[in-house]
Amino acid sequence: MLARTPACVECGLPWGAPSFKHEDEAPLYWSDTGLLCSSTCAQTHFGKRRVEGTFVAIPAECPVEV
Numbered sequence: 718m719l720a721r722t723p724a725c726v727e728c729g730l731p732w733g734a735p736s737f738k739h740e741d742e743a744p745l746y747w748s749d750t751g752l753l754c755s756s757t758c759a760q761t762h763f764g765k766r767r768v769e770g771t772f773v774a775i776p777a778e779c780p781v782e783v
């Protein structure tokens with residue numbers, strides 16, 4: 718479940734932080750478990766998910782309402 722204030726599920730960077738990658742008001746990276754702040758965190762996250770066997774090939778809908 719998403720926290721009240723979304724943050725990167727890998728590094729904990731809060732959504733809205735200057736270094737959180739976004740386009741207009743929408744995040745650029747996310748998974749079914751939450752937001753990802755950058756391509757680096759996205760690669761780390763999906764790498765872990767593949768190892769865990771929980772990788773979901775179907776893109777999750779963006780979990781943030783914009």
Ligand SMILES: [Zn+2]
Nearest residue numbers: 725728754758
């Ligand atoms: Zn991150």
